Amino acid sequence: MVFSWPVGAALRPLRAAGRQLVLLLLLGLVATAGRAQGRVTQRLNTGWLFRKDAARRLNPAAPPAEGWEAVSLPHTWNAQDVLDDEPGYYRGAGWYRKTLHLPADWAQHRLYLHFEGANQETAVYVNGRLVGQHAGGYTAFRVPLNAALAATGAPAGTAELLVKVDNRHNPRIPPLSADFTFYGGLYRDVYLLAAQPVHFDLDNYASAGVFVTTPQVSAAAATVQLRGAVQNDAATARTVRVRSRLLDAAGQTVGEHTTKLKLNAGQQASFAQAFKPLRQPRLWSPAAPYLYRAVSEVLDERGQALDEVTNPVGLRWFRFDAAQGFFLNGQPLKLIGTNRHQDQPGLGNALPEALHERDVRLVKQLGGNFLRVSHYPQHPAVLQACDRLGILASVEIPVVNAITESEAFYQRCDSMQTEMIRQSYNHPSVIIWAYMNEVLLQLPAGLKKDNDAGRAYLQNVARLARRLDNLTRREDPTRATMLVCHGAFELYRDAGLLRIPTVLGWNLYQGWYSPRLEDFPAFLERHRRELPDKPLLVTEYGADADIRLHSPQPRRFDKTSEYATRYHQYYLREILARPFVAGSAVWNLAEFNSEKRQEAVPHVNNKGLMTGERQPKDAYLFYQARLLAAPFVAIGARGWRRRAGVAAGPDSLYCVQPVEVFTNQPTVELRLNGRVLGMEPAAEGVARFQVPFGPGVNQLTASVPGQAVTDQADVDFQLLPTKLASAALPFTELNVSLGDERQFSDEARQQVWLPEQAYQPGGWGYVGGRAYKQEGNGQLPYGSARNILGTDYDALYQTQRVGLSQFRLDVPAGQYEVTLHFAELEQAPPAEALAYNLEKAAAGSAPAPATRPTRSFDVRLNGQLVLPALGPDNYLTPLQAVSFTFPVTVQAAQGITLEFQALRGEAVLNGLQVKRLY
Ligand code: GCB
Numbered sequence: 001m002v003f004s005w006p007v008g009a010a011l012r013p014l015r016a017a018g019r020q021l022v023l024l025l026l027l028g029l030v031a032t033a034g035r036a037q038g039r040v041t042q043r044l045n046t047g048w049l050f051r052k053d054a055a056r057r058l059n060p061a062a063p064p065a066e067g068w069e070a071v072s073l074p075h076t077w078n079a080q081d082v083l084d085d086e087p088g089y090y091r092g093a094g095w096y097r098k099t100l101h102l103p104a105d106w107a108q109h110r111l112y113l114h115f116e117g118a119n120q121e122t123a124v125y126v127n128g129r130l131v132g133q134h135a136g137g138y139t140a141f142r143v144p145l146n147a148a149l150a151a152t153g154a155p156a157g158t159a160e161l162l163v164k165v166d167n168r169h170n171p172r173i174p175p176l177s178a179d180f181t182f183y184g185g186l187y188r189d190v191y192l193l194a195a196q197p198v199h200f201d202l203d204n205y206a207s208a209g210v211f212v213t214t215p216q217v218s219a220a221a222a223t224v225q226l227r228g229a230v231q232n233d234a235a236t237a238r239t240v241r242v243r244s245r246l247l248d249a250a251g252q253t254v255g256e257h258t259t260k261l262k263l264n265a266g267q268q269a270s271f272a273q274a275f276k277p278l279r280q281p282r283l284w285s286p287a288a289p290y291l292y293r294a295v296s297e298v299l300d301e302r303g304q305a306l307d308e309v310t311n312p313v314g315l316r317w318f319r320f321d322a323a324q325g326f327f328l329n330g331q332p333l334k335l336i337g338t339n340r341h342q343d344q345p346g347l348g349n350a351l352p353e354a355l356h357e358r359d360v361r362l363v364k365q366l367g368g369n370f371l372r373v374s375h376y377p378q379h380p381a382v383l384q385a386c387d388r389l390g391i392l393a394s395v396e397i398p399v400v401n402a403i404t405e406s407e408a409f410y411q412r413c414d415s416m417q418t419e420m421i422r423q424s425y426n427h428p429s430v431i432i433w434a435y436m437n438e439v440l441l442q443l444p445a446g447l448k449k450d451n452d453a454g455r456a457y458l459q460n461v462a463r464l465a466r467r468l469d470n471l472t473r474r475e476d477p478t479r480a481t482m483l484v485c486h487g488a489f490e491l492y493r494d495a496g497l498l499r500i501p502t503v504l505g506w507n508l509y510q511g512w513y514s515p516r517l518e519d520f521p522a523f524l525e526r527h528r529r530e531l532p533d534k535p536l537l538v539t540e541y542g543a544d545a546d547i548r549l550h551s552p553q554p555r556r557f558d559k560t561s562e563y564a565t566r567y568h569q570y571y572l573r574e575i576l577a578r579p580f581v582a583g584s585a586v587w588n589l590a591e592f593n594s595e596k597r598q599e600a601v602p603h604v605n606n607k608g609l610m611t612g613e614r615q616p617k618d619a620y621l622f623y624q625a626r627l628l629a630a631p632f633v634a635i636g637a638r639g640w641r642r643r644a645g646v647a648a649g650p651d652s653l654y655c656v657q658p659v660e661v662f663t664n665q666p667t668v669e670l671r672l673n674g675r676v677l678g679m680e681p682a683a684e685g686v687a688r689f690q691v692p693f694g695p696g697v698n699q700l701t702a703s704v705p706g707q708a709v710t711d712q713a714d715v716d717f718q719l720l721p722t723k724l725a726s727a728a729l730p731f732t733e734l735n736v737s738l739g740d741e742r743q744f745s746d747e748a749r750q751q752v753w754l755p756e757q758a759y760q761p762g763g764w765g766y767v768g769g770r771a772y773k774q775e776g777n778g779q780l781p782y783g784s785a786r787n788i789l790g791t792d793y794d795a796l797y798q799t800q801r802v803g804l805s806q807f808r809l810d811v812p813a814g815q816y817e818v819t820l821h822f823a824e825l826e827q828a829p830p831a832e833a834l835a836y837n838l839e840k841a842a843a844g845s846a847p848a849p850a851t852r853p854t855r856s857f858d859v860r861l862n863g864q865l866v867l868p869a870l871g872p873d874n875y876l877t878p879l880q881a882v883s884f885t886f887p888v889t890v891q892a893a894q895g896i897t898l899e900f901q902a903l904r905g906e907a908v909l910n911g912l913q914v915k916r917l918y
Helices: 019-032 146-152 353-366 380-389 407-424 452-475 489-494 519-530 561-576 618-627
Strands: 040-043 048-052 069-071 093-102 110-115 121-126 129-135 141-144 157-166 190-195 198-200 210-213 225-232 238-247 253-263 268-274 292-299 305-313 318-321 325-328 335-340 370-373 392-396 430-437 480-486 503-507 536-540 581-586 633-635 642-646 655-663 667-672 675-681 686-693 696-703 710-720 733-737 743-746 751-755 764-767 806-809 814-822 856-861 864-870 882-890 896-904 911-916
Touching (some): 110 121, 110 129, 110 146, 121 146, 198 292, 198 305, 225 253, 225 292, 238 268, 353 370, 353 380, 380 392, 380 407, 407 430, 407 452, 480 536, 519 536, 519 561, 561 618, 618 633, 618 655, 633 696, 633 710, 642 743, 655 667, 686 710, 814 896, 864 882
Parallel strands (some): 370 392, 430 480, 480 503, 503 536, 536 581, 642 710
Antiparallel strands (some): 040 190, 048 069, 121 157, 292 305, 318 325, 655 686, 696 710, 743 751, 806 896, 856 896
């Protein structure tokens, strides 16, 4: 193959680099121990000082001595403020400092700082002098130090390093807006490189400097080629040899090639090497991700190694076919997997390497073979793990939702794409380079697709797409290009975007943001009809699930695990049924932070198959059941181990509730406390049981006839009597979520909240009123989507009963505590419309009904006025959680009656708790 970019060209003050280089160099160091000293690579993650600089006043020539906080890398300053109730998070400047110790025998070395990523604008100072800058938060860059060290003193002794990082909005740098959080900081590793004067090219976009291609691979033979450049920074001409060896996984040399280079002082020379074709090569695939490695050394005249770089080599070939999907090594392979964001609660985006690797393992354990690394290049550990575990990958730059129509923005896109490709070039796992996600989601203010400015904008988007696509094909003709669209087919078609990339990605949410699941297969068929030559990936689909919410009658947008399971069952079935669909990636592997979101869990996108802490949700188990080959069985609702319910009848000591068991076997047997409940067939990975839970601990055991696999779950069940005065089942406590159809199971407080019900004599429930539903929100079946302040129990406060006259509980005589929970859902200022909320007519936030009269109501508890004139003049302020607890002594046959009397507007109640003390 022909490389169309000159290796080592484009010498700029800042270059980008791949982390693989660094790790591999470390390997190299081990290998060369005892020989001439090659390149030294030090990871500098400890001993940093940090301070914010909101006013941007810090003078790097005279940094203040005080006010610094000791930190280690990776570090972000937004780990906490993205979770609080204050809208927004700190988007500004922060400074890091550290003293570098440079030994005297590095006097002739070429020194670089290698940053794996800093979000998003970085300026690096050494001894008060600017040595480099970088824009873009998701790719690596490298800063040469020698000139600054020479100008400010000898490159020996100590050097003061200061790094300014700024994550403010910058219209020249993608991403402009997106459904994720732009955490600021030095959030990936930093390395100091000390190379001999003659070394592999260190100035090529922070890449490895040596590039691997495998132009011909078949089961019979494979060719492996290397290209790169060597730089002579010595004061004299040097003759060196580049010796590259191809090693198999056992470390045996299976190919060798040496190239002699004559380099004048200051000169760079490129080289190209081809190993002898390998016969019967071991192929790389998800089932057997066999890796060779190519070790390249620069040797001096005496054969001493001056530098060394190791790259992974995986032998595979692939193609996308518009009619038949994806083929790997000549065999059809449906790509199935997930997307991934790089953050985790409490850590922000500053994750240790092991947690990046863990996520790839979780895709593998899911049974997946594909990862869409979205929406930006991630830590190098991700693609390294993909190489090792056999996960095919797509990588993209963060051009999300919109572009800025300026050459400065376009150039930034170019440089990010180039950095991404060169830094990740040698990973055999990578099959796709992508460059835009839903770029037409948000036309800039004032633009419409049919006004002049709007038309010009769409043309500019298409021009940029072609420019990035061409750049990508030039940089790497061996991989596919991809552009990812949301489901507005005509918009992308009319803008001329659909024919540009090799593969089209569609993010489709029918049955989530829009009402009908059936529109999903209809959309796929439309693509096939109208774009018969264009391969297709379903790059996103997903449904929110808050693991605390459960319902036996799941509905779209209720955020229950049960709806999410049904949604994924439907989508996977339709994807697998169509060979022309090359594959799919669930949105998302895990929940991630999106600071602007107001949801059941504010600031969090709940579409993960796992929680932010990577606890599997039911949908994760569902994919395991559908994708794993080894016998698998798992009892669902791992987060629903605390349940409650009303007994089946006045004399029964059980309550029947559903349990879903996920399996790849045809039938499952379920036992309750050792007693067989029955066998159920599994349909599409799920066997559904009706379980008669008794009070206390219920031990469930699922097993598969004839197989060794079993799973066990203890469910702690709070059984409520139908008649609250029942002697057989004494009443202890009741928690009710008003205006709700779901059960809310809260591990943190060990409480279960039941959905509301109408009052029945002897029992409990509301009298009168209706369940609240946010006006103008076509997605929510009930309740509000707004962030409720002052609570972590937003889902409870987001629903309420409006216009009720009473809530009654026919409890026996005793001493009780009654807690009432309220939130005003109506009188709030409108929330910012969320662009990614794909159902246009029903953006998650309806405009505030400004003219609606405010409410005020009295609440009486057993006749006593306990909350007079509750309203906006006292405690009921918009979107603020408020609760009151009242002790109450209940006489025989008195029960508890709460009366709600409206003085203005209608009374409301969001939650109620009654606890018997004695
Ligand atoms: C999308 C976006 C993604 C969002 C997702 C959602 O289409 O590409 O960034 O997070 O939808 O959950 O709405």
